[in-house]
Amino acid sequence: LPVVLSQHVNNESIHITSKPTERVDDIHHALADNTCAFLLAAYGGYNCNDLLPLLDYDLIQEANVPFVGYSDTTVLLNAIYTKTGIQ
Numbered sequence: 001l002p003v004v005l006s007q008h009v010n011n012e013s014i015h016i017t018s019k020p021t022e023r024v025d026d027i028h029h030a031l032a033d034n035t036c037a038f039l040l041a042a043y044g045g046y047n048c049n050d051l052l053p054l055l056d057y058d059l060i061q062e063a064n065v066p067f068v069g070y071s072d073t074t075v076l077l078n079a080i081y082t083k084t085g086i087q
Contacts, residue, residue: 020050031063045073057083
């Protein structure tokens with residue numbers, strides 16, 4: 001599978017990660033791309049709780065693209081499951 005890095009992957013704001021709005025923009029952009037096979041949180045779930053109110057759960061449900069995590073993305077995965085039923 002080809003690897004595509006998100007637009008904000010190298011941005012740093014708080015503790016070596018990009019701003020929540022930038023991360024959500026990257027997620028939404030990837031989900032809107034019908035060639036996206038899955039999303040990989042390559043660094044882990046640092047401050048994923050900041051993303052939860054910004055996510056478009058309808059888009060996540062429609063795209064039905066697996067989220068794969070490195071480290072702890074549990075809060076993100078649980079929110080997606082709770083809002084969409086996607087496992």
